[in-house]
Structures are given as C-alpha cells and as structure tokens.
Amino acid sequence: MNLTIAERVKSTLTRRLLVPTLALATVFSFGAYEFAKPARASASPAPAASALDxxxxxxxxSLDHAMEALAAHVTPAVVNVTVTSKTQVKANEQMDEDATDMQQFFGPFGRQFGHQFQMPQQQPRIEHGLGSGVIISPDGYIVTNQHVVDxxxxxxxxxxxxxxLPAKLVGSDPLTDLSVIKVDAANLPSVPLGDSTRLHPGQxxxxxxxxxxxRFTVTRGIVSALNRPNPSASDRRKPGEFIQTDAAINPGNSGGPLVNARGEVVGINTFLISPSGSFSGxxxxIPTQIVRPTxxxxxxxxxxxxxxxxxxxxxxxxxxxxxxHLNSAQGAVVTQVEPNSPGARGGLKTGDVITALNGKAIxxxxxxxxxxxxxxPGTTIKLEVMRDGKSVTVPVTLEAMGSRDKIAEAGGPEHGKGRWGIGLADLSPDLRxxxxxxxxxxGAVIENVRPGSPADNAGLQRGDVIVEVNRQSVQSASDAAQALGKxxxxxxxLVLVWSNGGNTFRVLHPTQG
Structure with a gap:
C-alpha cells in the first residue's frame, strides 16, 4: 500500500506517542517487554463483551441498595470521639527531641553539654487523640475503646x-479495653447490640x-475468623475471642462498630495487625458476647x-x-497455679485439662x-477436669480480679476517701x-489517677511505684494508703516515685476548698 508523505508522518508520530504509555503498562503487568507491537489488521472485529443479563x-x-440502606441506618449512630489528655514526659526525653538542633548550634559537643544539667523530672504535655464510638441508647450512652479515652x-x-457535644466518662474496663461515655441529649439515633455468637466465617x-x-467512613468485608487471641496482650488475664475481619480498620477506627447485615453491632473495632501501621487485611x-455484660x-x-x-x-x-490422654484437641491446659489462689484452694494442679465449666464444653x-x-466474684463454678486420664470435678470459688493485688484507695476515711486521687496496688510479681x-x-503501684486530682497535678501516672511517703519507706499498697491518710x-x-527506670520526688498539694 502506497502512503503519501503526510500519511507516513502521521503514522510514525502516532506509533511514537503510543510506545511509552503501552510500554509502561507492559512493565507493570509483565515485568519486561521493550516495545509495543503494532496491532495486526484483522478482517473480523474483536468480539464484544457479553452483556449482563x-x-x-x-x-x-439489589445488593447495592441494601448496602446503601444499611450504611444510612447505622451512620447517624456513629460518633467521632475527640480526646484531650495530659501525659508526662521526662525532661531528658524532651531534650532528646531537640538534640539535633542543639548539635547544629553548639557543634559536636553540644549534646553532651546540654545533657550535663538534666534532671529526670517529668513535664506535663497536652495531647489530642481521635477515635470512634457508637450510640447504643437514645439517651446518649456511647460505647468506645478504653484506650481511646484513657x-x-x-x-x-x-x-x-x-x-x-461534650461527653463524660461513665466507666472503663482496661481488661476488656471497653469504655462507656455519655452525652446529655435525648432521642438520639442508636443501634442495638446483636449476638456475636451467631457469627460464622464468611458472613x-x-x-x-x-x-x-x-469522619463517618464505611468499609465492607467478611468475618474472616472467630475466637482470635490478642497477640500483643501483655496481661495473660485479658480475654481473647476477637472477631477477625478484612473490612478495612485503620487508626481512628478504634471504638467504632462492626455491624452485621441486620444493622446490629456484633463487635467493637479495636486493633489491626500490620507491618506498616495501616490496614493490610x-x-x-471485640465481640458483643464480651461487650454486652461489660x-x-x-x-x-x-x-x-x-x-x-x-x-x-x-x-x-x-x-x-x-x-x-485426650481424644481431641479441646480444652485448656493448666500451666501454673498461683499459691493461695482460688484455683489452688479448689485443688487445681499443673497439667490438669479443663474441658467444661458448669456443664458447658470449653x-x-x-x-x-x-x-x-x-x-x-464469690461465684462457685464446677470445672470438669481430665487429670492423668481420669475425669474429676473441681469446684472453684472465684475472687475478684485485682483483689489479690490489694487495690486500695489512697487517703483516709477521716479526710475523705481518695482525696489524693490515686488507686494503689501491691507490686505483685506479675506487675513487677x-x-x-x-x-x-x-512499694505501691499506682493503679489509676483521677484527672484534676493532686496526684494528677503532681504528674503521677498509672504504673509509677511509690517507694516513700514523707521520707518513710512503704512496702505495700496498704502502707502507702495509711501513710498518705496520716x-x-x-x-x-512528699512522695518518692520510681518510674521508667529512675526515682523522683513529687509534692502532692491538697485540693483547696
């Protein structure tokens, strides 16, 4: 076929413009293909895509409309939780943040010179956090994660x-990582708590x-698995049983609801596992079988x-x-029994396999x-146990979790309970x-600090250990509570506190008024 010069130029330019784009597409798809081959002339046209019936x-x-209706039903009950908190930062940690600037100003010895005069005192720092929550009642009760409002x-x-709307904290449970907050409002949109025990993978x-x-993001996925443990839990007493899902959960989703096709809350989104810190499937x-009673x-x-x-x-x-001597991999093996614990008093032994509780299989x-x-606490449960190939029944009367740490409220009845604003616990082996x-x-471990209290104003934090009160050493929570009460x-x-590897003195000023 003879082409005119103009037609040849046009054809050449067209091929040159297409090559980079097609080559880029080829590299992403196949990894190596240097040139795009021109399409061959074909007598018959390419087959058209088959039309959807x-x-x-x-x-x-229908599915699209159902998802839209479900999202529209739930979204009004979802809230964005904004939190202002006060944390304590050691002076040397603050200076570490400025170390680069110091070295640039003073030269290579600036960092050492600056650190000569540091004291391990803590400075208050105001922080702001974001999370999510879900309204579960028209009168303003909202469920979120404890770590969101901690x-x-x-x-x-x-x-x-x-x-x-301003919200107040109703209560928190660190063990399950759940909190309830409340706003002063009425007739609010809400969604009910469903039954997570009816969930199945694939739903x-x-x-x-x-x-x-x-704000107010919706993602869709399936139940990937049930009864997952929390691999990052440092407290072996924390319950597992998490719902795993591939619905995208990212930082900021904490406390938001996981909802089934009925528009019921079946879980509270809590954490993700990701090497990058963002969603990776x-x-x-937390399933509602834990959320509801909590x-x-x-x-x-x-x-x-x-x-x-x-x-x-x-x-x-x-x-x-x-x-x-088991026929199946069912049950829980006892790996440790603490002395004088409810389990020890009931007769449990290391190596026992608990197969049922009150007749319900475990x-x-x-x-x-x-x-x-x-x-x-105080309930007596009956455990069915396999011991050396024989089935035995072991009754155990439960204690309150934390009671063995002798949690005490610092202060004194004559001065008003908790006037210093701290809860104390013994430094047990687990806590140590x-x-x-x-x-x-x-000493005594600080279990919690009431915001705005003398302890909070002095910079005390949960996890600090009080080792002295007014220059007198304390050995336990009751010692510290008694000393502060006097x-x-x-x-x-004046309290001497061990925190993050160092000791500091703090002065608690009584609340005026």
Missing amino acids: DNSVGALL GAVDINVTMSDRRI MVLAFGNPFGY MGFA VDALIRDGKVSHGYMGIGISDVTPENSKFF SDSGELQVEVGQKQ DHLQAPSDIR VGKDQDA
Whole structure:
C-alpha cells in the first residue's frame, strides 16, 4: 500500500506517542517487554463483551441498595470521639527531641553539654487523640475503646449532623479495653447490640468509624475468623475471642462498630495487625458476647468485677493432646497455679485439662478466660477436669480480679476517701514483670489517677511505684494508703516515685476548698 508523505508522518508520530504509555503498562503487568507491537489488521472485529443479563444486574443493584440502606441506618449512630489528655514526659526525653538542633548550634559537643544539667523530672504535655464510638441508647450512652479515652481530661463527640457535644466518662474496663461515655441529649439515633455468637466465617460485615480523621467512613468485608487471641496482650488475664475481619480498620477506627447485615453491632473495632501501621487485611473487633455484660456493668456500677481463678492456661493442641490422654484437641491446659489462689484452694494442679465449666464444653483457653471473666466474684463454678486420664470435678470459688493485688484507695476515711486521687496496688510479681521494675524496688503501684486530682497535678501516672511517703519507706499498697491518710488535711505530701527506670520526688498539694 502506497502512503503519501503526510500519511507516513502521521503514522510514525502516532506509533511514537503510543510506545511509552503501552510500554509502561507492559512493565507493570509483565515485568519486561521493550516495545509495543503494532496491532495486526484483522478482517473480523474483536468480539464484544457479553452483556449482563437482567437477573444479574437486578441482583447487583439489589445488593447495592441494601448496602446503601444499611450504611444510612447505622451512620447517624456513629460518633467521632475527640480526646484531650495530659501525659508526662521526662525532661531528658524532651531534650532528646531537640538534640539535633542543639548539635547544629553548639557543634559536636553540644549534646553532651546540654545533657550535663538534666534532671529526670517529668513535664506535663497536652495531647489530642481521635477515635470512634457508637450510640447504643437514645439517651446518649456511647460505647468506645478504653484506650481511646484513657487519661482523658476532656471528651467531645461529633455527631453525623455535625453537632459537637461534650461527653463524660461513665466507666472503663482496661481488661476488656471497653469504655462507656455519655452525652446529655435525648432521642438520639442508636443501634442495638446483636449476638456475636451467631457469627460464622464468611458472613458479610461493615466497619464504621473515623480512620485517620476521615469522619463517618464505611468499609465492607467478611468475618474472616472467630475466637482470635490478642497477640500483643501483655496481661495473660485479658480475654481473647476477637472477631477477625478484612473490612478495612485503620487508626481512628478504634471504638467504632462492626455491624452485621441486620444493622446490629456484633463487635467493637479495636486493633489491626500490620507491618506498616495501616490496614493490610487483618482487623480485629471485640465481640458483643464480651461487650454486652461489660457495658451493662459499667452503666450500672461504673466498673466491672471480673471473676478470677489465679491460674495460667494454654490451648490443647494435636501435638500435646496425647500426653494428656485426650481424644481431641479441646480444652485448656493448666500451666501454673498461683499459691493461695482460688484455683489452688479448689485443688487445681499443673497439667490438669479443663474441658467444661458448669456443664458447658470449653474449646480453648480463650473461651475459658471469657467464661470465668464474666462470672461474679464469690461465684462457685464446677470445672470438669481430665487429670492423668481420669475425669474429676473441681469446684472453684472465684475472687475478684485485682483483689489479690490489694487495690486500695489512697487517703483516709477521716479526710475523705481518695482525696489524693490515686488507686494503689501491691507490686505483685506479675506487675513487677510488666513494669520491668528492679528486684530491689518495693512499694505501691499506682493503679489509676483521677484527672484534676493532686496526684494528677503532681504528674503521677498509672504504673509509677511509690517507694516513700514523707521520707518513710512503704512496702505495700496498704502502707502507702495509711501513710498518705496520716497527712494533715491542709498539709502537702512528699512522695518518692520510681518510674521508667529512675526515682523522683513529687509534692502532692491538697485540693483547696
């Protein structure tokens, strides 16, 4: 075929313009293909894509409308939680942040010179955090994560209609990472708590929240798995049983609802596992079988009392089941029994396999943790145990979790309970390991600090260890509480505190008025 010069130029330019784009596409798709080959002339046109039949289109549109209606129903009950908290930062940590600028100004010796005069004192720093929550009642009760509101001095929620309402903390349960907050309003949109025990892998769920501050985001996925443990839990007493989902959960989603196709909350989004810190297909939610009793107790009492046996447990596996004379990998193996604990008094022994609680079969250690944690202290439970190939029944009367740490409120009845604003616990072996406190440290662990209290104003934090009160050493929570209770009503208290590897003196000033 003879082409004119103009036609040849046009054809050449066309090929040259297409090559980079097609080559780029080829590299992304196949990895190596240098040039795009010109299309061959074909006598027959390429076959057209087959049209969707009316039934397929109708089914897709029906699903689309259903998802839209579900999101529209739930979104008004989702809130953005904004928290202002006060944390303590050591002076040398603050100077570490400025070390680069110091070295640039003073030269290579500036960092050393600046650190000569540091004192391990802590400075207050105001921080702001974002999370999510869900309204569960028209009168303003909202469920969120405990880690969202932990240490909050100010809480505000933003509604889907852009209203910003102040909220107060009703109660928190660190063990389950759940909190209830409340706004002073009526006739609010709300969604009910559903039954997470009816979930099955493969079922569709929607996750609601405010990831990275993008308010009222909805993502869709499925239930990937059930009864997952929390791999990052440092407290072996924390219950597992998390719902795993591939619905996108990112920072800021914490406290938001995971919802089933009925528009019911089946979980509270809590954490994700990701090497990058953002979503990579594994999000986790607290199931409502844990949420419901925890929230009920927080609304009713402002706190949660968990049953406690004082034993360490692990799962039965196919590999170890034969050593326990079991026919299946079901149950929870007792790996440790604390002296004088409820489990010890009941007669549990290391190597026992707990297979049932009050007649209900136990599949793994996570299920046992949840079942025991939901029982009230003082309750006597009957455990079916396999011991050396024989079945025995062991009755155990539960204690309150934390009672063995002798939690006390510092202060004194004559001066008003808790006037210093701290809760104290003994430095038990578990707490010592968790805090990485040296073996020579003795004292009382600060369990909680009331915002705005004398302890809060002095910079004391949860996890600090009080080793002296007014230059007198203390060995336990009761020692510290008694010593603080003896301080005169209008007098200051000097406390020596171990925190983050160092000791500091703090002065507690009594609240005026």
